[in-house]
Amino acid sequence: MSKPFRPRRSVLYVPASNAKALAKVVSLTADAVIFDLEDAVAPDAKEQSREALRDYFLGHPTSKAERIVRINGLSSEWGGEDLLAARACKPDAILLPKVETPYDITGVAEILEETDASENIRLWAMIETPRGVLNADEIAELGLRSTARLDCFVVGTNDIARETGAKLIRGRAPFIPWLMQILLSARAGKLDVIDGVYNDFSDPDGFSDECTQAVQMGFDGKSLIHPSQIEPANAAFHPDENAIGEARSIVDAFSHAANKDKGVIALGGRMVERLHLEAAQKLLAKIETIGRN
Numbered sequence: 001m002s003k004p005f006r007p008r009r010s011v012l013y014v015p016a017s018n019a020k021a022l023a024k025v026v027s028l029t030a031d032a033v034i035f036d037l038e039d040a041v042a043p044d045a046k047e048q049s050r051e052a053l054r055d056y057f058l059g060h061p062t063s064k065a066e067r068i069v070r071i072n073g074l075s076s077e078w079g080g081e082d083l084l085a086a087r088a089c090k091p092d093a094i095l096l097p098k099v100e101t102p103y104d105i106t107g108v109a110e111i112l113e114e115t116d117a118s119e120n121i122r123l124w125a126m127i128e129t130p131r132g133v134l135n136a137d138e139i140a141e142l143g144l145r146s147t148a149r150l151d152c153f154v155v156g157t158n159d160i161a162r163e164t165g166a167k168l169i170r171g172r173a174p175f176i177p178w179l180m181q182i183l184l185s186a187r188a189g190k191l192d193v194i195d196g197v198y199n200d201f202s203d204p205d206g207f208s209d210e211c212t213q214a215v216q217m218g219f220d221g222k223s224l225i226h227p228s229q230i231e232p233a234n235a236a237f238h239p240d241e242n243a244i245g246e247a248r249s250i251v252d253a254f255s256h257a258a259n260k261d262k263g264v265i266a267l268g269g270r271m272v273e274r275l276h277l278e279a280a281q282k283l284l285a286k287i288e289t290i291g292r293n
């Protein structure tokens with residue numbers, strides 16, 4: 001099945017154990033919401049959080065925002081029950097933590113297939129360990145296989161920092177090679193990729209700078225820890241008018257009868273290829289989806 005175009009500029013984590021936060025979700029303008037059963041939920045609150053999540057999805061069967069459930073790893077004591085609960089909620093995707101090998105994806109995909117889960121339930125992967133970064137290319141290849149359900153990488157910069165000892169300083173210089181390795185792998189697998197969180201939600205200038213850096217690197221969006229970060233992220237990752245105008249020009253040019261079968265055309269004094277057309281179509285599809293939402 002073909003993957004739909006989805007804007008993922010702002011991806012907000014919401015603890016499934018926080019009733020007040022869950023109640024606010026419907027009023028937020030985030031492109032996507034990750035309902036977290038993993039790091040944000042204490043061990044003694046796991047079962048209660050699953051029930052709260054089931055109740056939330058029963059009470060809100062539809063949503064403009066893309067909805068993702070992050071579960072605990074299947075090797076943990078909570079992972080199996082988390083996966084069953086997430087499947088029952090029928091979210092847009094299930095986010096798997098600490099993905100290090102392709103089997104971490106295919107194993108869950110096989111379970112979903114065996115239990116007749118809807119093909120609309122996709123998989124997202126947290127890349128947040130040294131092994132995950134090193135194997136990112138091999139994991140991302142699953143994006144080319146429809147049976148694997150893989151749609152998106154989410155970078156876990158805090159976990160990478162903890163496991164490597166690298167410091168999350170302003171500008172993230174130690175992380176740039178790893179971030180670009182993850183991004184390149186994702187693109188090779190036709191995946192979207194979401195940048196890690198910015199921990200200090202009381203520092204809007206620092207957050208803005210990191211969003212700008214992520215945009216320049218090529219990320220599709222930013223994962224967020226606080227609703228105050230939603231609008232700045234949406235603005236930062238929204239294509240500017242020049243980019244939108246250029247995309248329309250490319251699509252229009254290739255739609256002309258004389259250009260329909262050409263691989264390369266001249267436009268505005270430069271050569272434009274089919275790959276530019278594909279990128280332009282994707283951008284305009286996202287803009288259309290944003291407009292509908």
